[in-house]
Amino acid sequence: MIVAVMAVDSPDVACWLARRPTMMRMRLLPAGPWYRHIVSESPAGLVDYDAELHLHNRVLRRAYSIRRDDRVLDIGCGAGETTRDAARMAAAGSALGVDYSAQMINRARALSEAEGLHNVTFEVADAQIHRFPPESFDVAISRFGTMFFANPAAAFANLARAIRPDARLVMMVWQAHDHNEWSVAIQRSLTGSAASPRSRPETDPFSLAERSTVQRILSEAGFDRVSFADVQVPVYYGPDVDAALAFVGRFASTNDVLAGLDPASRERALERLREALAAHHSRGGVWFDSRAWIVKARRGDHRG
Numbered sequence: 001m002i003v004a005v006m007a008v009d010s011p012d013v014a015c016w017l018a019r020r021p022t023m024m025r026m027r028l029l030p031a032g033p034w035y036r037h038i039v040s041e042s043p044a045g046l047v048d049y050d051a052e053l054h055l056h057n058r059v060l061r062r063a064y065s066i067r068r069d070d071r072v073l074d075i076g077c078g079a080g081e082t083t084r085d086a087a088r089m090a091a092a093g094s095a096l097g098v099d100y101s102a103q104m105i106n107r108a109r110a111l112s113e114a115e116g117l118h119n120v121t122f123e124v125a126d127a128q129i130h131r132f133p134p135e136s137f138d139v140a141i142s143r144f145g146t147m148f149f150a151n152p153a154a155a156f157a158n159l160a161r162a163i164r165p166d167a168r169l170v171m172m173v174w175q176a177h178d179h180n181e182w183s184v185a186i187q188r189s190l191t192g193s194a195a196s197p198r199s200r201p202e203t204d205p206f207s208l209a210e211r212s213t214v215q216r217i218l219s220e221a222g223f224d225r226v227s228f229a230d231v232q233v234p235v236y237y238g239p240d241v242d243a244a245l246a247f248v249g250r251f252a253s254t255n256d257v258l259a260g261l262d263p264a265s266r267e268r269a270l271e272r273l274r275e276a277l278a279a280h281h282s283r284g285g286v287w288f289d290s291r292a293w294i295v296k297a298r299r300g301d302h303r304g
């Protein structure tokens with residue numbers, strides 16, 4: 001089942017969607033000029049992760065079903081957009097965002113202070129091993145923050161201990177590399193091969209792409225009622241090719257490949273990357289197809 005519901009007033013994005021038969025199951029709703037908002041909300045005109053995932057976030061927000069008095073845990077919260085969303089939904093409850101990057105947590109704190117949110121806190125913590133107070137959350141959420149665990153079995157067992165029995169886990173993770181146009185295009189332009197990049201679990205964005213793997217990890221960690229919703233909305237890389245190149249150039253995976261090349265090969269790889277981005281540039285900016293799962297599960301009464 002496709003769960004994506006999105007607002008579209010950009011003719012380019014509407015065309016982009018219409019070119020893709022798999023998108024036909026999505027409902028397209030009229031709305032304001034959201035793609036201008038995407039660009040202007042980023043500091044100094046830079047594209048950031050919140051802008052890239054603006055459409056994903058719309059789908060995810062609906063999927064949380066957070067109640068007014070829920071206590072929410074946001075895993076790998078980054079700059080905290082999803083934590084702030086959760087805090088607004090849980091107006092009589094609370095939201096805690098954890099991330100092991102102190103830099104991201106500082107930014108998350110600054111952004112939530114600027115919004116005057118009083119029921120949100122952030123902690124620098126490794127979600128895999130952090131000693132959360134047991135059974136102290138009603139829902140755990142994550143937007144692409146659970147794929148980088150070195151030991152997923154231990155990490156999800158730790159998270160299961162943090163939430164109360166029957167509490168919900170709602171996480172968005174990437175589907176496989178070859179289902180993600182953005183990843184194939186970047187990989188092909190940087191390495192000349194469309195094959196999936198080899199990554200360690202700590203840096204592999206596709207580590208939770210296989211449903212059977214996720215199902216096994218979660219049930220061993222003490223979760224049940226695991227379900228998957230297929231989300232197909234595009235990622236946004238910027239208003240023009242220069243902005244997109246600057247954004248993609250900040251990806252760790254891009255830098256990993258470029259760091260291994262001599263200066264001339266690096267130059268050629270960047271030129272191919274620029275061409276790939278230009279091929280996806282239209283009046284609404286630079287967009288690539290993407291596929292993700294929203295995985296939902298409940299903590300069982302007995303932990304595995």
Ligand SMILES: C[S@@+](CC[C@H](N)C(=O)[O-])C[C@H]1O[C@@H](n2cnc3c(N)ncnc32)[C@H](O)[C@@H]1O
Pocket residue numbers: 049050075076077078079080081082098099100101104125126127128142143144145146148149
């Ligand atoms: C792809 S980013 C997503 C950030 C955020 N959820 C968002 O959507 O903007 C992944 C984040 O997970 C964090 N992360 C990865 N592994 C973690 C761990 N074991 N504990 C805490 N944070 C982790 C990273 O520092 C990074 O900020």
